[in-house]
Amino acid sequence: MPTTQDYEYLLECKNVIGVDYDEREDRVTVFVTQKEPADCLADEDDVEKRVADAGDDVAIDVVDAGYDEEREGFDALSMFETVPEAAPGREGRHRPVPAGVSESNTNLTAGTGGPYPARVTDPDAEDIVWRDDIESGDLVRLSNNHVYARSNAADPGAPILQPSPHDGGEADDAVGELVGYVPIEEGVRVDVAARSVERELESADYFELEASWPTGIRREEYEALQGETVTKTGRTTGVTSAEIEATSASVRVNFGEDHGPVLLREQLVTGPMSEGGDSGSPVFLEDGALVGLLFAGSAEQTICNRIALVESELGVEILTDEPDTGGDVDGSAEIPVRTTTLDHTLSVDLESPSLSLESIRFEDRIRPGESVEAVVTVGAEPGAYWLAIEDEQRTVTIPVDDGPESRGQAAVTIPVSVPDGLEDSLTVRVRGGPVGTLE
Known part of the structure; x- marks a missing residue:
């Protein structure tokens, strides 16, 4: 049975920046930066012709990403020199810090602080950058690599500010330090990093979402989510919802001059629900289960990591609430x-x-x-x-x-x-x- 990777050759075509294969419907969805008539395309850029020449008899959907020009990838949503203004209440200083408000590396414009608490389970895993003093059991907050680690450019120990610099954050607004990340590189499945926490300064709440969320962590059966509605809470556009359009997409995402377009696999693609500065937003199903970590998009789509891959690739376990400290918050409790x-x-x-x-x-x-x-x-x-x-x-x-x-x-x-x-x-x-x- 084919998989999405079997159709990655379509990413060679002009305007194509994403592809997804739905096994249940035997259908390939192709995301393009702009649609062009077939008679304007060379044979090697004609998606339907390429699939037919490969001998595949599958349904094909071509979906416009809304750029209206040829591009090399979706945008990583906090890589811009300028970002839109934050939604009301999210640009301010929050103590304790909830997920979904303005937060980023001290040398970035703005991003969003994501899931907390997450517990480190594998600080010795290969191909993951962890600060030397991080141990199994440490609690951290998550966001994107490009938000906390500036797409591999920041060293462990770099300050993370809440609010972000664009929203007035200064040195005194540091809430933690970069302690780990999965490097951005070709074929990676996540855009994720972690920062240190002081437990008395952190909240397990998700800004403007129901107090009971997350009700759980979605770790399997992502293929069954096609067409489901998801909701995110983020710095720029607040609480927004969209339907899932693809569950195992291979997409190219532009991470700036140092990296250019990078291929990421097994991504969730939804309808539009984000803008610049929303990177790092946690994404939930309608029952409150945490399902994704938002990191990229266009005017017509939003791209999210599967939350199970965020856990497995970084070596953490996301918790639905803080571990019991016996009533203490000063770090002295076990x-x-x-x-x-x-x-x-x-x-x-x-x-x-x-x-x-x-x-x-x-x-x-x-x-x-x-x-x-x-x-x-x-x-x-x-x-x-x-x-x-x-x-x-x-x-x-x-x-x-x-x-x-x-x-x-x-x-x-x-x-x-x-x-x-x-x-x-x-x-x-x-x-x-x-x-x-x-x-």
Whole structure:
């Protein structure tokens, strides 16, 4: 079965800056900077002819990006020397800092501060730039590489200001330092960077969005999102919404003179909902699940990283709220550090009274629209462990029975909500791992 990458040869055509293949509809969507009649194009620039010559029998949609001129890529939305004025209330100084307001590198015009809190899980991963003192379990705030790291140009430790310099931010408005980023390079899948935080200065809120958001983190089944409505909160255009037009697009994005157009893969493309300065905006589904990180666009489209790739490529886990500090915010309290070492997905038959799969069983019959108690049993060395099914998380302790090197077992009960409308099976995801502490 073809994939989007099989159609990247179309990016060689004049005006083409993005391509997406939808397997469900066997359809290729081509994004162009301007539409031209076929009789005005050379054969090598005629998308339909190129596809036919390749022997592919697929539907083709050609979508105008609205530039009205030949361009080499979409715009990275905070790379401009000038940016539009911020939406009311977003250009000011916010303490604590929420996501969705003006925030950027001290040497940039303006951008948007994105998801917080995110917890570092893999500071030793290859091909990721992390400051030397960053450790697993550290909390950070996210935005784009081109917002915090100026497209690889900034060194770790560079100040991040809230508000951005264009909105009056000065040295005293520093809220953190650049601590990590995924380098911008050909074929990358994300435009993301992280800054340090002082927890008493940060808020897990998303400016002008519902207090319950994010209700979760969308980490899978992105192909099913075609046509879904998403909403972002950003510095320039505030809260705006659009429909998803592509879910696995390969796009070229212009990152300025030092990089020029760069190919990014597996991107979400929506209708227009952003302008310059909105880079870094968090993007949500209608149920409040965080789904994307906005970074580029045109007059007719907005481009977003899949949030699951933001996590995996940078080596972080985005949390739906701040970890418990025991009531302290001065950094003296112990912060739980949860490392994922168990990640298992299973299917269970509806109406089944119980399910035994080594360490998991259901206490009652599983019926659509109801909740059922799942008993999760783990075996491990003595210590504290976290276990989670979907968004429900619990902690379990395995006691010391026969010495610290022995293995024991412990069980914890976790409620599972069964969606309405299921017919054959329920799929749940069980995760877990040891709980350490970060002083």
